[in-house]
Amino acid sequence: MVGMVLPTPTLSTDRLLLRPFRDGDAAALFAMHGNAHVLRYWDSPPWTEPSRAQRFLAACRQMADEGTGARVAMERVEDGSFVGWCSLSRWNPDHRTASLGYCLDAPGWGHGYATEAARAVLSWAFDTLDLNRVQAETDTRNVASARVLEKLGFVREGTLREDCVVNGDVSDSWVFGLLSREWQPSVDGPRPAH
Ligand SMILES: CC(C)(COP(=O)(O)OP(=O)(O)OC[C@H]1O[C@@H](n2cnc3c(N)ncnc32)[C@H](O)[C@@H]1OP(=O)(O)O)[C@@H](O)C(=O)NCCC(=O)NCCS
Numbered sequence: 124m125v126g127m128v129l130p131t132p133t134l135s136t137d138r139l140l141l142r143p144f145r146d147g148d149a150a151a152l153f154a155m156h157g158n159a160h161v162l163r164y165w166d167s168p169p170w171t172e173p174s175r176a177q178r179f180l181a182a183c184r185q186m187a188d189e190g191t192g193a194r195v196a197m198e199r200v201e202d203g204s205f206v207g208w209c210s211l212s213r214w215n216p217d218h219r220t221a222s223l224g225y226c227l228d229a230p231g232w233g234h235g236y237a238t239e240a241a242r243a244v245l246s247w248a249f250d251t252l253d254l255n256r257v258q259a260e261t262d263t264r265n266v267a268s269a270r271v272l273e274k275l276g277f278v279r280e281g282t283l284r285e286d287c288v289v290n291g292d293v294s295d296s297w298v299f300g301l302l303s304r305e306w307q308p309s310v311d312g313p314r315p316a317h
Pocket of ligand 1: 238
């Protein structure tokens with residue numbers, strides 16, 4: 124069922140601006156999603172056609188229009204550079220559940236940006252969507268992503284055996300869950316941007 128429009132928020136953290144995607148993000152998006160190293164644990168292959176970025180931007184708009192979630196572009200406050208994206212998707216108001224996802228381009232790795240962005244998106248989501256549970260999945264080899272989820276308070280709940288074929292390799296996935304009663308927003312959490 125198609126729900127009501129869910130406006131994608133603009134959020135700011137200490138080092139990042141999280142904002143709706145714009146057409147001007149297409150080139151940076153294509154560069155990131157076309158990079159096989161960035162996508163080495165992703166459940167679909169790297170993009171080869173620049174038009175894929177337009178489809179992605181349309182899918183972001185559709186998600187907002189149908190009210191099923193929000194995907195924000197992450198931009199470094201310091202220099203305005205594109206860092207990646209973070210999403211809250213598959214929002215199900217009946218079950219009060221949603222999924223968390225993120226992808227950062229390689230230059231942004233190792234600075235705590237994924238954790239900082241996801242924490243802001245989770246704060247927004249728990250505050251505004253009456254969520255009870257957020258789920259995330261990672262390839263079991265993706266140690267950095269699993270660590271991000273653990274830092275956010277997610278609990279590793281199980282293994283989906285041979286869940287995906289990633290670049291020809293059959294791979295297992297971990298399922299992580301975070302319940303609202305376990306969620307601990309950081310003291311210096313995100314502020315609504317203006
Ligand atoms: C996974 C990803 C989101 C991590 O982003 P990031 O901004 O570097 O993450 P953070 O800096 O917030 O945290 C990463 C944590 O993993 C740890 N880590 C990174 N690589 C590691 C490794 N090979 N082994 C062990 N720990 C590792 C870091 O030390 C850090 O933990 P710490 O704060 O306790 O030191 C980013 O690499 C990415 O987008 N990769 C490509 C797309 C992807 O895989 N997305 C997730 C799909 S589920």
